[in-house]
Amino acid sequence: DTEVTQTPKHLVMGMTNKKSLKCEQHMGHRAMYWYKQKAKKPPELMFVYSYEKLSINESVPSRFSPECPNSSLLNLHLHALQPEDSALYLCASSPSGVGKEAFFGQGTRLTVV
Amino acid sequence: RKEVEQDPGPFNVPEGATVAFNCTYSNSASQSFFWYRQDCRKEPKLLMSVYSSGNEDGRFTAQLNRASQYISLLIRDSKLSDSATYLCVVNGGNTGFQKLVFGTGTRLLVSP
Numbered sequence: 001d002t003e004v005t006q007t008p009k010h011l012v013m014g015m016t017n018k019k020s021l022k023c024e025q026h027m028g029h030r031a032m033y034w035y036k037q038k039a040k041k042p043p044e045l046m047f048v049y050s051y052e053k054l055s056i057n058e059s060v061p062s063r064f065s066p067e068c069p070n071s072s073l074l075n076l077h078l079h080a081l082q083p084e085d086s087a088l089y090l091c092a093s094s095p096s097g098v099g100k101e102a103f104f105g106q107g108t109r110l111t112v113v
Numbered sequence: 114r115k116e117v118e119q120d121p122g123p124f125n126v127p128e129g130a131t132v133a134f135n136c137t138y139s140n141s142a143s144q145s146f147f148w149y150r151q152d153c154r155k156e157p158k159l160l161m162s163v164y165s166s167g168n169e170d171g172r173f174t175a176q177l178n179r180a181s182q183y184i185s186l187l188i189r190d191s192k193l194s195d196s197a198t199y200l201c202v203v204n205g206g207n208t209g210f211q212k213l214v215f216g217t218g219t220r221l222l223v224s225p
Contacts, residue, residue, distance in 0.1 A: 031211050033211075033213075041217070042200060042215035042216060042217050042218055043157065043200075043215050044215075045212060045213065045214070048211065048212060050211075056212055088154075090156055090157075092213075094211055096211075097211070099144055099145035099204065099211075100145075100211060101147060101159050101162060102159070102211065102213055103159065104156040104157050104158070105156060106155070106156050107156050
């Protein structure tokens with residue numbers, strides 16, 4: 001099973017709302033990632049978790065707050081977003097270590113109004 | 114200079130054609146390389162890893178030239194279903210963690 005599941009698939013939120021994106025994998029992968037993808041652009045790395053610890057934060061604004069409750073789950077908490085934050089948010093996972101393939105979830109299409 | 118550069122295309126080819134995509138990367142410490150495929154409004158899906166010795170998977174052949182920091186993907190006998198954006202992906206270097214950096218992608222359109 002090479003499946004990464006993301007919920008919700010679509011989300012519309014106001015700029016004062018608080019919402020969370022969820023990601024789950026049961027492949028035993030110990031590295032999990034959040035990427036942001038705008039239309040006609042490649043995915044851009046936001047965060048990397050390795051063994052449930054935040055390893056990389058690509059200078060993401062604090063209105064995005066990641067959380068890794070356990071080795072299978074990854075959340076992205078959203079608060080006070082701006083319309084320009086509207087994008088496809090992709091979760092991925094891979095076995096730990098360098099050189100391993102990453103598998104992506106279907107993404108959450110977020111619209112901030 | 115971007116970390117990973119690709120020709121955005123689009124490449125318009127007829128069915129049955131052979132098409133090649135190229136990609137260059139700037140970080141000489143990069144250690145792993147991949148080609149992903151992304152269909153419109155879908156997630157990226159791994160097409161193949163790229164090894165120094167070159168590797169082939171059916172109609173797809175990938176090659177890596179570390180000296181020139183260059184990766185290629187060759188698709189033979191193109192099918193309509195090959196129409197997609199092909200993303201060159203490079204592990205971003207010596208952080209010790211898997212930091213995958215995506216190229217802008219090359220769009221392929223295969224026509225009947």
